[in-house]
Amino acid sequence: MPHQITATVARARRIMLTGPLDLDGDAVGAIVALARALRRRWSHAQVQVITDEALPARYAFLAGDDVVFERPEAVEAPFDLAIVLDGDSRRLGQASAAFEAATVRAQIDHHRSSNPEWVDVAFLDTAAASTTELVLQLLDWWGVPLDASLAAPIFAGLVFDTSIFRYRLTRPPALRAAARLLETGIDHAGIVEQVLLEQSEAKIRLRGQMITAIQRAAEGRLAWSVLPPGAQVDADVGGLVDDLVFIEGVAVGALLSERPDGRFKISLRSKGAVDVSRVAQAIDPSGGGHQRAAGVNVEGPVDRAAARLLAAVEAALAPVPPA
Ligand SMILES: [Mn+2]
CATH class of the missing domain: 3.90.1640.10 (inorganic pyrophosphatase (n-terminal core))
Structure with missing residues (x-):
């Protein structure tokens, strides 16, 4: 107070x-x-x-x-x-x-x-x-x-x-x-x-690489991508993930980027149906944020980080069984 x-x-x-x-x-x-x-x-x-x-x-x-x-x-x-x-x-x-x-x-x-x-x-x-x-x-x-x-x-x-x-x-x-x-x-x-x-030219080019690498999962309701290694060092990656969630038919957008310490940052965005602060915490208890924008850092390698992301998003998107 x-x-x-x-x-x-x-x-x-x-x-x-x-x-x-x-x-x-x-x-x-x-x-x-x-x-x-x-x-x-x-x-x-x-x-x-x-x-x-x-x-x-x-x-x-x-x-x-x-x-x-x-x-x-x-x-x-x-x-x-x-x-x-x-x-x-x-x-x-x-x-x-x-x-x-x-x-x-x-x-x-x-x-x-x-x-x-x-x-x-x-x-x-x-x-x-x-x-x-x-x-x-x-x-x-x-x-x-x-x-x-x-x-x-x-x-x-x-x-x-x-x-x-x-x-x-x-x-x-x-x-x-x-x-x-x-x-x-x-x-x-x-x-x-x-x-x-205002954005650096490096970030605009990075946006291009992110868009080229988009993948869909969870019956198309997840759009995710990975930035090339070292991208976090070269350009501020904030906001890039917004492009992923506003693809038609997508509920959750996620972007993986490697941090200087070798771990991966997973940035999450939601159109609203999924609370991505809970998804972030399901991936790892250290995750958090808001209902529509959240993030979490996880260990690599990238395949393992992506697998944890996909499992958590699929669980969040699964229909609730009738009582
Ligand atoms: Mn704030």
């Missing part, structure tokens, strides 16, 4: 903000907006952003010079409070030690798979379109005036997670929030271009 996290924040002097592996537009936007808001509301607080990976270049314009994403080596002493935004505390990579060492551990998130029992203080709302929407609620709760430096990262998270207000989790509060954000004068079209539309 907002009042619980507010009381926790007000008591803390040294605060760590972090996000899960594979930082996306919502995680970065939420971290940046919250860091700025905390410094304005509680000027005595020292806010440090600690993440496993460096800030992805695509989002550098959101962070500016004032919000620095530091690696876990930069941590000198335990924090009074550590807050994970937009994901669960078990996916922090090397930032995990600093998170766990904090006196109080908190989470602000909208994922269905998050469990408030994993942290001391949780502000979770699965109805929120983005974690940045929850950060906006906190700003209002704290009386921090909304300006363009706060509105831009909040808007970035909102457009990233709704894919520019297309997904079903776009509800009236998200659109009302968007109107308020635009009233601050942010360059909303520019943010959409930088966060979502």
Whole structure:
């Protein structure tokens, strides 16, 4: 609840903000907006952003010079409070030690798979379109005036997670929030271009390879593909899987890509009939996400990863036997 996290924040002097592996537009936007808001509301607080990976270049314009994403080596002493935004505390990579060492551990998130029992203080709302929407609620709760430096990262998270207000989790509060954000004068079209539309040539070519390698399974209701080895290193693969689920007759789209550590990331999308956050967890308990968008990392080789994917999707698509 907002009042619980507010009381926790007000008591803390040294605060760590972090996000899960594979930082996306919502995680970065939420971290940046919250860091700025905390410094304005509680000027005595020292806010440090600690993440496993460096800030992805695509989002550098959101962070500016004032919000620095530091690696876990930069941590000198335990924090009074550590807050994970937009994901669960078990996916922090090397930032995990600093998170766990904090006196109080908190989470602000909208994922269905998050469990408030994993942290001391949780502000979770699965109805929120983005974690940045929850950060906006906190700003209002704290009386921090909304300006363009706060509105831009909040808007970035909102457009990233709704894919520019297309997904079903776009509800009236998200659109009302968007109107308020635009009233601050942010360059909303520019943010959409930088966060979502602009892509590297490598990614466009990768999309071609993914499309060429499409396979169908589960009586055609699953469309899946595998990216060539090393693709994750060469190009940001986020969003490619969307192309697979919007093939006619397909219920679930899945994309396998090899991670730098040799494991495979399985990205899942659903048109709605299948809850892919459950499919992800059926593949491996570490998986999770949303009903229509989820993911899980599994061991290779690729044939074994694909077999686990196909088994889980076929089970999810199987008709329920009559009672
Ligand atoms: Mn999110």
